[in-house]
Amino acid sequence: MRVALFVTCLADAMFPQVGRATVTLLERLGHEVVFPEAQTCCGQMHVNTGYQRQAVKLVEHHMRTFEPYDAIVAPSGSCVGSVRHQHAMVAERAGKRQLAARAGEVAKRTYELSEFLVDVLGVTDVGARYPHRVTYHPTCHSLRMLRVGDRPLRLLRAVEGIDLVELPDAEQCCGFGGTFAIKNADTSAAMLADKLRNALSTSADVVSAGDSSCLMHIGGGLSRLSVQARAVHLAEILASQ
Template sequence: MPTVGLFITCFNDTMFPDTGKSVVKVLERLGYKVVFPAAQTCCGQMHFNTGYQRECVPLARGFVERFENVDVVVAPSASCVAMVREFYGRVAEVGGDPGLAAAVARTVPKVYEFTEFLVDVAKVTDVGASFPHKVTYHPTCHGLRMLGLGERPLTLLRAVRGLRLVDLPAATECCGFGGTFALKNSDVSVAMGADKVSRVLSTGAEVLTAADNSCLMHVGGLLSRARSGVRVMHLAEILAQEAA
């Protein structure tokens, strides 16, 4: 079994630590050894997306230094994995550092989003989970459009014992979060989120899940304010559940 390095991401580490714990629980259940480099920091996505590409250079350098020597890197965040895989080459170019570029080229190919790792690398679709609830799934933009996660998350959810998976209408439409977009264009962001909420409610689901807590935080806040009774859970937290 390869040693898995958990890239928790700063967002999850700060606000949703149970998601990281759930990833470890699932991977250890499958027999993997998981290590957590404690010195890891932000991937630099918000800096890069806001135009501060040079400020990403030390963050990319720190990432490859922390994870270069593990067999594989797994993160419960499609958006952060997309940043590393799609843009670290550009960050190394901006830094003008051939050593960093070489380290990025070695490290980036072994970085996986959690569901992608389970299905493509571990070759597992049934992780032994049990979750007797009605659930709907939101495919986040980075997972859908940049990583091409496709059916992987849905395949994992369908194998969960007791889980009733219901389709989310217009599922591929953005929830409106978009990181700093939600701050700079708050009215548009909230309107998009409200559209997503109405569609979630139309499913009658008890739980909304996704591969990114950032999107779940945005939609979950609106669901909470609407007193909908619908809760949000990262997909890893569902997969970590076992029968009592």
């Protein structure tokens, strides 16, 4: 299958290893991965902070960039959630019905990594080996918007050598929420403290998730505590051998 990588802004600018891991994984499974170089921000941060009119041009650009592809995969529940639940809405509110229809079609072909692997490719064992104690945080967008359910856990359970331990109160938000962490810093910090406390109670070496944004927040907290545990994206674990 020919797959377009929707790498996301955060992976492109700060966590390139996540994009590389996604490519490594998909190629190892026998698929061709292409990188549409014209891709930019999908517009999620604009929509979430009230700049819907400004987001229209980004939606238009996203359509032009990704319409030619039958499968579009991103290592981010958050950005896939934006494509699926915001793009058509933004276009409709701008009175651009044709753009909204195009956005709806692209949304149908856009997948978060774990759901693409499990639902489209039909695999859970991707041939990974990762001999570490890992706990998994289900991010809010993947859990509540995309409803990926236990797909990431099914993939992790099939990894050779992994010691996967349950995260207490896993479904509680880590407190990042994009600009929420800036506008509501004290609340965000308190939510992060709860998440870190639960993660450290597992004695895991690694806290994993499917979104670099949440992992950036969690990883920053772990770093400030000067503990051995670190944040690692799901794609990086699945790409390991």
